[in-house]
Amino acid sequence: MKKWVATTTAILMVLSMVLLAACGKDGSNAMAEKQVLNVGFISSEPPALDPLKGTDEISSLIMRHVLEGLVRLDEKGNPIPGMATKWDVMDGGKKIIFHLRDAKWSNGDPVTAQDFEYQWKRMLDPKNASEYAYQLFYLKNGEAYNQGKAKAEDVGVKALDPKTLEVTLESPTPYFISLTAFHALFPVNKKVAEKNPKWGTDAKTYVGNGPFLLKTWIHDKKIELVKNPKYWDAKNVKLTQINFPFIGDEQTEYQMYVSGSLDMNRNVPTDLAAKLLQEKKAKVIHQPSLYFYIFNTKKKPFDNAKIRKAFSMAIDREAIVKNVLGQGQTPATGWVPWGIPDFAQNKEWVQTHPSYIQPKANPAEAKKLLQEGMKEAGLSQLPEISIMYNTHEGHKKIAEAIQQMWKKNLGVDVKLTNLEWKVFLDNQTQGNFLVSRLGWIPDYMDPMTFLDLWVTGGGNNHAKYSNPQYDALIKQAKSTADQKVRMEAMHKAEEILARDVPVTPIYNYTQVYQLKDYVKGVKIEADGSFTFTYAYLTEK
Template sequence: MSKSLIKWLGICMALMLVLLTACTGNESSDAGKGNSNLAKEQVLNVGSMSSEPPGLDPLKAQDSASGLVLSQMMEGLATTDTEGKVLPGIAEKWEANEDSSEFTFHLRDAKWSNGDPVTAMDFEYAWKRMLDPKNAAIYAYQLYYLKNGEKYNQGKAKVDDVGVKAVDDKTLKVTLEKPTPYFPSLTAFYALLPVNKKVAEKDKNWAGEASTYVSNGAFKMKEWKHNSKIVLEKNDQYYKKKKVKITQINFPFVADSKTGYQQFESGELDEGNGNIVPSDLTKSLLDKKEAKADPNPASYGIDFNTKEKPFTNAKVRRAFALAIDRKSIVENVTQGGQEPADGWVPWGMPDFSSDKEWVKNHDQYLKPTAEPSKAKKLLKEGLKEEGLDNMPTVTFSYNTDDGHKKIAEALQQMWKKNLGVDVKLANMEWKVFLEKKKSGDYDFARTGWLPDYIDPMTFMDMYMTGSGQNDAKYSNKKFDKLIKKAKSSNDQDQRMKAMHQAEDIMMEDMPVAPLYWYTRVYMEKDYVKNVKRSIDGNVYYTEAYLTEH
């Protein structure tokens, strides 16, 4: 385990001991204050988006691209630092009752970009809006922690029964289904962001254009040229505006990593993630230290549509998983320091019942190299159980991206070599790809998951029956029961034990086949300073600045 991962583990262990009494935060001094070398023009060009985000209304946000933009424009009750520690956000302090089943958040004086005050009602409205069954929000399940949240979302309770209440403009009382000491950390996630009630009720499409977008974070929307770029500018209404040095952030949509790399080399882009690092150049750029790679607690894998034959059969799914040489993929295809995954919960994720990482506390689910004989045997048995003599034609889907394409082609060759199966490949634009997966209009497809918060649960509850993120359409009553048990306990030993047992079931059923655990590959010009990269995958430019170059 790397030194950085050891550090993460220690920090993340502390995360679960979130401040249960009044919580305050010390703000660091202004980034670049007194620095005579500050560039006159504080305009940052970021090449981290390949296409249009699916939605910038917290109700519709569902991916890393949406999360990247929302992290700059919006702020929740709490925020987190780069190591995952919970800090005050719009709530300047909070306290919990004795068993952490109730929290009271006290809001600071903050304003929306249009000058309206940010109120407790904006949070109550946003959370109940997320749970409203008419809205079919993908992330509604993240608010099932609230008393009657799940029941309301399923039409079994009234909206007034939901455990969130604006006591007054500056006080929000939250009642939970079960004791949840880490709840403040969840409020930093974009599914729990506030929404300006007055604006949203006046215009249901308020988040679709720059002219109507209202935010409460460090930046606000200046321009949204659909399918081309998003431009943000400093929000002068932000309560920490003195800390914000960047006056404008340009997010051009860079569809091709080679183009992105050329733009970075020519100075058109100042920084960006793996989106501007061509896969065939990754290793050399890392070796030359032109690119950087940090271990990232995130997983890349394959979702099987468990409602579509023959992937209705667990043996067939396992056969395809066992036919993959994960070691070859990370060494010969991705080449960014990734680790072959032997489970769905990734490296760097803590096990709060021990002093070890989660991945060190279970048996190896998958070997790094392929097991062709075992895979062929399982495939034959699975097809027979489904009443099939031969493997039908299946298509592996992925969103358009040079890196995903190379992984898909490598997988195609492995399935041919190790299973004797011909697999078709289909690529599509990001939004179309997401829609097809959500609707179940696919056979099997690539997937990737970055943590919504630092806890194994963020990788587990997404595969519960009916979850908005359960694109595999997986359903197992024992798995669901164990996840609910983990969510209902305040005892970390019980929580972790239940989730380990749930992952045992999940890796036997294999609705998702893990491929590798991520690293965060990125490039950044020397003159770009103080960009904050959190262990949960978020990037923050709130205190970033540019020096002369």
């Protein structure tokens, strides 16, 4: 989430909100007898429902409903009690004591502080190679343990007793408490995970502590959740079931919504979006998220910065958002997208730096840089260039547009390769690509969630980018709670990204979605994530 994004659009708001649709046709808000919600959200199989392995928005969506962390986030994005009823901040912010409530796992076991300690160290264990391990480098000796330079018992997380968790940080981290609402920091049942390492791959073995249970998981077809009677706040959960069919086609999903098979559609076909918005049959919201292409900096020709920059400058982002998308997106002008705050200047980040990327292509300069880069790299001609994207009509249209731009503006022939979501992510992780699309939703509302992606050796650094100066600036920003120092260091880091171009931002996200009037209480978090915990249906 915040995670790799599977579609060209993803739901968001800069401020969290609850979607309260209009009253039923009779003007009442009477509860419907049947509280079953059918959601058009998932385009393909979620790769993982174990916090150790999940890195994408689809996996995160399901995990947010079947698991729960120490805190949740309120409508303004502030932490509120989850598994922890309260927390004490000590030692200038370097130590936090979380006090857990009496809660149970779905198999009846008590949720304990040991479950959190176990899972966080499991994330950091170098043998597990978790891509999200870096989100726990904030813990004292967390990074050292992950690099084999410290022992598990040296890590700054300790269960003092079954209901008390002590967390010690390397440095004061203003957003750490909020970060515990992120799925990578969710607990797992220690006894279950130790007995069956594959517990998270099947509904029959899945054990959670969230508001819903994983009732059905038919791979490549659907997921069904049912209300968890053991959830600590079950009395306020009104839905009895949530159905997530896997729908890989926008037109199919739209027709299912129109026919009444779905209560929500978040993949509105691009060619229908403007008409539906005009007729007020759909809504659009902005999201603090970014659509971008990454270059594999370890493979020729993209091991050369000038060649990367040439390909970036040959993209007409203005034409893409206007002619290909047309849903209110804006061309990206830097790496951190709209909606993310600059805490030192009390403005949006995008308002506090120059435009590193121009909306329109610059063919003349791009050709010049390409020639210079090829000369530097000793290349008389380019190898075959390919763009990899996951199967989705929107990604295909964008890839085709960029393919044409690179042909027109650089004279380069480009091959397109589309893969199913899980296979696509595997190829990214293994570095089996030259150019690939991605989307990133923030893990928390701070520029760091975008900028620490590209540190040397980072779990999600699929560009394989490395720059010691960049690493030092990110480390500096993470070593202090002084917002002025933090923001200044991160602005300098973004300048380096703009110079080195391991990634090339394309546009800032919007989402056109449809929601039936009788669906109430669907919450959209500050990071753009859906939460259906307190949703309910009224009479139609």
